[in-house]
Amino acid sequence: MRRRISSGSRFEEEIGYSRAVVAGDDVFVSGTTGYDYATMTIAADVVAQARQCFENIARALADADCTLDDVVRVLFIVPHREDWEPCWPVLKHYLGRARPASTLIHAGLQNEAMRIEIEVTARRQKKD
Numbered sequence: 001m002r003r004r005i006s007s008g009s010r011f012e013e014e015i016g017y018s019r020a021v022v023a024g025d026d027v028f029v030s031g032t033t034g035y036d037y038a039t040m041t042i043a044a045d046v047v048a049q050a051r052q053c054f055e056n057i058a059r060a061l062a063d064a065d066c067t068l069d070d071v072v073r074v075l076f077i078v079p080h081r082e083d084w085e086p087c088w089p090v091l092k093h094y095l096g097r098a099r100p101a102s103t104l105i106h107a108g109l110q111n112e113a114m115r116i117e118i119e120v121t122a123r124r125q126k127k128d
Helices: 010-016 046-063 081-095
Strands: 002-005 020-023 026-032 071-077 101-105 117-123
Touching: 020 046, 026 046, 046 081, 046 117, 071 081
Parallel strands: 071 101
Antiparallel strands: 002 020, 020 026, 026 117, 071 117
């Protein structure tokens, strides 16, 4: 059984994807940038963008009955190498308990305002 989750972002409708897809106990969250989807604004600062990415991801996971503690895999995409280390405290704050397997890629993003993109996979825990 597969269920799609939307954040309400116009990008999902215009491009044709879901913020997350639940397939059994697995939850796949699309690459998520630092946009505040309520206002469709993005902060200039990479650290603020990283925080917003995790807030967006946490909402999608909550809709799938998960939390960030259920994340098992994460992919970070950062266009500028110098932006990576300032994000470390944010990553530890949001993923410090889960400690998922992770990969970092340096690559361009959709537009210059985007300074980080984060994709996660989570596994829903069995309820006792």
